[in-house]
Amino acid sequence: MAKKNENNFKPFESLELLAKEKGISSEVLLEKIKTAIEKAISKEHPGVKEIRYKFDREKDKMSVYIVKTVVEEVTDEANEISVEAAKGKSAKKPGDTVLVKVDTKAFTRIAATTAKQMIKSGIKEAERSRIVEKWGALENEIVSVTVVRTDPKGSFAIVELNGNEIPLSVKDMIPGETIRVGDIIKVHISGVSKDDHRPGLKLSRKNKEFVKRLFELEVPEIHDGTVEIKAISREEGSRSKVAVISHDPNVDALGACIGPNRARISQICKELSGEKIDVVLYSDDPKVFIAQALKPSDVISVEINEAPALDEADEAEKKKQDKKAEKKSCFVTVPDSQLSLAIGNKGQNAKLAAKLTGYKIDIKPESGFFESKSEEE
Numbered sequence: 001m002a003k004k005n006e007n008n009f010k011p012f013e014s015l016e017l018l019a020k021e022k023g024i025s026s027e028v029l030l031e032k033i034k035t036a037i038e039k040a041i042s043k044e045h046p047g048v049k050e051i052r053y054k055f056d057r058e059k060d061k062m063s064v065y066i067v068k069t070v071v072e073e074v075t076d077e078a079n080e081i082s083v084e085a086a087k088g089k090s091a092k093k094p095g096d097t098v099l100v101k102v103d104t105k106a107f108t109r110i111a112a113t114t115a116k117q118m119i120k121s122g123i124k125e126a127e128r129s130r131i132v133e134k135w136g137a138l139e140n141e142i143v144s145v146t147v148v149r150t151d152p153k154g155s156f157a158i159v160e161l162n163g164n165e166i167p168l169s170v171k172d173m174i175p176g177e178t179i180r181v182g183d184i185i186k187v188h189i190s191g192v193s194k195d196d197h198r199p200g201l202k203l204s205r206k207n208k209e210f211v212k213r214l215f216e217l218e219v220p221e222i223h224d225g226t227v228e229i230k231a232i233s234r235e236e237g238s239r240s241k242v243a244v245i246s247h248d249p250n251v252d253a254l255g256a257c258i259g260p261n262r263a264r265i266s267q268i269c270k271e272l273s274g275e276k277i278d279v280v281l282y283s284d285d286p287k288v289f290i291a292q293a294l295k296p297s298d299v300i301s302v303e304i305n306e307a308p309a310l311d312e313a314d315e316a317e318k319k320k321q322d323k324k325a326e327k328k329s330c331f332v333t334v335p336d337s338q339l340s341l342a343i344g345n346k347g348q349n350a351k352l353a354a355k356l357t358g359y360k361i362d363i364k365p366e367s368g369f370f371e372s373k374s375e376e377e
């Protein structure tokens with residue numbers, strides 16, 4: 001059996017095929033590969049200052065060389081070569097430079113692994129750049145997509161966007177929702193995935209930004225800036241709280257968001273697969289804002305726990321404390337009959353209010369007879 005000719009490997013043909021497969025310019029890919037080679041050479045030959053390449057596309061060959069200076073006495077093996085050793089390389093005298101071909105087969109395993117990792121990393125980076133270039137204008141926007149396939153186990157769906165099929169992971173879907181082939185749904189484009197095996201467009205129906213963009217889509221006053229969303233807290237698939245403020249005294253922020261006959265808020269809830277939404281008024285006064293955040297419960301009073309003044313030593317110590325311990329807190333008094341409403345099912349209302357305002361909230365009834373209930377983010 002004839003021995004396989006290793007010279008049959010065609011780097012540029014392989015490069016073109018890889019570039020076509022990944023949808024990346026072959027020149028961009030070549031630069032990534034050159035960077036990987038240089039990293040690998042630096043592992044095998046530390047201190048090398050200059051590397052050159054010779055590409056023969058017609059013969060489909062690629063050669064890599066280290067540039068070395070001819071010297072009488074070698075003191076830097078990485079970048080110098082003796083007159084005697086250089087004779088066979090057409091060098092005439094000290095000071096000339098010669099190209100010493102690198103035998104890539106002689107790389108150590110570490111160098112080879114480095115090259116492989118760098119090439120893979122370079123390909124992913126190039127793929128990511130291509131995706132950003134193609135879809136960058138849609139980042140942080142909401143788009144409508146068509147469901148073309150679903151996984152029988154429910155772990156993902158494939159949706160079509162502008163003729164491209166893109167996966168939508170179950171972790172980015174609204175918990176409990178059912179997506180079927182042929183459904184037209186809205187998704188938020190949150191960017192390009194970084195940790196996936198292969199970079200791709202990241203879609204989500206689960207993040208808070210999705211809720212914000214839905215409001216901008218359905219409420220003209222939010223889209224034009226008359227009404228502003230100041231904060232959102234969300235338990236996906238169950239309930240969200242949205243704090244809004246109007247910058248026009250003639251525009252009712254709550255009314256604008258709810259819409260005539262609740263048409264606007266109903267459409268948003270429908271897109272969120274029935275998730276409930278509390279729209280509340282934002283206030284720069286934390287007491288007023290906390291009371292609003294606990295809607296639909298009434299609030300009798302809010303007492304903010306003010307942090308004592310700290311000297312420099314105490315301030316330094318405070319910075320070392322756990323973030324949770326530094327959280328601002330308050331006590332809220334509600335009517336006895338509304339204690340359960342204020343706390344919510346499994347503490348949900350108080351928890352969402354705490355996330356919305358940034359305050360740890362302790363709720364107590366007006367009568368004072370209660371079992372202490374503390375909710376925090």
